[in-house]
Every structure is written in structure tokens, then in C-alpha cells.
Amino acid sequence: MQLQASDVLDIALPAPTTLSSGQAVELPVESGSVTRTALLFTKSRGVTCVIAAGNAGTDPDTVGSFPDSGAVVVGGIIRDQPPAPVSFHVGSPSNTGSRVDCCACAGETTMLPRLAPATVRTVGEADAGTSVATSIVSGVVAAIQGRT
Structure with missing residues (x-):
């Protein structure tokens, strides 16, 4: 399948990175120069890129x-547990900062099974994190653009 102008590209996987200190972290995929170049090229063709903050x-x-790739970088928020009043906060593992453009639900979300045989899940299995939030935002962007 070839991407066309007004399509939405969802990259829900962050980039595992090892810092000079030896600490392993997850960063947005745009932190890698090759991926950033691909994102810039894709965006130049009119495709909206939505990526996980990590x-x-x-x-x-x-x-x-x-540098900024022009992608929409999505962080995650989670709902405070009762008995607290209904409120939300940035999910503790979610990356934050000026590069995070928006946030969506990153709490446990019921997923459908994936199509790839190696990653098939049980219907109703829960998932969480910025990958879930990214998929939600990608769906909203596609709906706004009239792409279903």
C-alpha cells in the first residue's frame, strides 16, 4: 500500500535508546536521524505522521x-483512581516536555487481536502506554481528515 496525501501514518513504537550514561530510555522515533529524515519526507508528501512520545x-x-520532524508526538494520560474526583494526569511512564504535542488515554485499554500471527492477542487483552495513546490520536486525525 502506498501512502497518499491526507493519509495518516501511525508509528506507535518508541525508539529504545541508550544514553551516554548507559541508561536505557525510550524516545520518540524522530530522535533517530534516519527515521527523522523519513518522517520529514513523508510529511512533505502530505501525510500526517503521529508518533509515540515514549x-x-x-x-x-x-x-x-x-530537530523536530513535523510529526505529532503523543504522550499518555491516565485517570486518577477512585475515590479521587474524576481527574487525569500525565501517565507516570509517559515522556513529557515541549516536543509532546498532545496526550490521550494511556491507561489500560481493551485491544482487538493484531493481524500479524506473531503478535496475536486475546480479544479483550488490555494494553497501556503511549502506543495506545498514539493509536487513539491517529484515529481522531483520520476522522477529522475524513479518512476511515
């Missing part, structure tokens, strides 16, 4: 400097 609980700008 689940390292850090601000990517504090661990390195990388």
Missing part, C-alpha cells in the same frame, strides 16, 4: 538535542 518518564529535550 514511556521513559523523561523530557527528551533533557537527554539530547534533535
